Amino acid sequence: AQRVTQPEKLLSVFKGAPVELKCNYSYSGSPELFWYVQYSRQRLQLLLRHISRESIKGFTADLNKGETSFHLKKPFAQEEDSAMYYCALIPQGGTASKLTFGTGTRLQVTL
Amino acid sequence: ETGVTQSPTHLIKTRGQQVTLRCSSQSGHNTVSWYQQALGQGPQFIFQYYREEENGRGNFPPRFSGLQFPNYSSELNVNALELDDSALYLCASRVQGMGETQYFGPGTRLLVL
Numbered sequence: 580a581q582r583v584t585q586p587e588k589l590l591s592v593f594k595g596a597p598v599e600l601k602c603n604y605s606y607s608g609s610p611e612l613f614w615y616v617q618y619s620r621q622r623l624q625l626l627l628r629h630i631s632r633e634s635i636k637g638f639t640a641d642l643n644k645g646e647t648s649f650h651l652k653k654p655f656a657q658e659e660d661s662a663m664y665y666c667a668l669i670p671q672g673g674t675a676s677k678l679t680f681g682t683g684t685r686l687q688v689t690l
Numbered sequence: 691e692t693g694v695t696q697s698p699t700h701l702i703k704t705r706g707q708q709v710t711l712r713c714s715s716q717s718g719h720n721t722v723s724w725y726q727q728a729l730g731q732g733p734q735f736i737f738q739y740y741r742e743e744e745n746g747r748g749n750f751p752p753r754f755s756g757l758q759f760p761n762y763s764s765e766l767n768v769n770a771l772e773l774d775d776s777a778l779y780l781c782a783s784r785v786q787g788m789g790e791t792q793y794f795g796p797g798t799r800l801l802v803l
Contacts, residue, residue: 622794623780
């Protein structure tokens with residue numbers, strides 16, 4: 580069975596500092612990986628997915644199959660980045676969109 | 691375009707009771723998934739419905755069941771409630787075959803006493 584691990588419950592950074600939210604996964608095949616974000620009082624929403632290779636709100640994430648990691652990065656944190664971030668995966672070839680989520684990391688950006 | 695809506699927002703039940711949670715999918719979306727999010731945890735996949743049939747299930751017992759209606763609204767039913775069923779229940783909808791981007795509702799918070 581697949582598993583997603585986010586080792587940090589809370590990450591606190593200063594505004595303008597670089598951000599790296601860690602995500603490691605265990606899965607024997609080639610999963611599809613996502614980052615979801617939940618801002619205060621808002622619903623869970625997709626931030627980015629690895630197959631699109633987009634940069635959203637300045638965030639990027641690279642899939643490292645050797646290290647089975649999908650860390651989320653941003654060079655300069657902004658106050659509005661404060662939120663709960665979840666890493667998630669879908670197994671390769673699955674017929675259902677069975678997202679497996681990590682436990683989440685709360686990012687706190689302070690002045 | 692309307693987003694995913696869920697009702698009720700909050701609910702309190704006692705152990706052994708049954709509960710029905712409702713979800714209205716985003717317009718045009720034909721696939722709905724349900725997730726359970728316990729406090730301090732990430733969402734856990736319960737099941738998915740497409741064309742009114744369950745076509746994927748997570749590690750949840752049969753007392754968790756669902757329905758999807760022709761208008762793509764859906765229900766999550768939980769029988770014989772247990773204290774550990776206390777959680778936020780999320781539904782998410784998408785268009786089958788259009789990638790895996792799911793749009794989540796705001797959730798229903800269930801408390802079992």
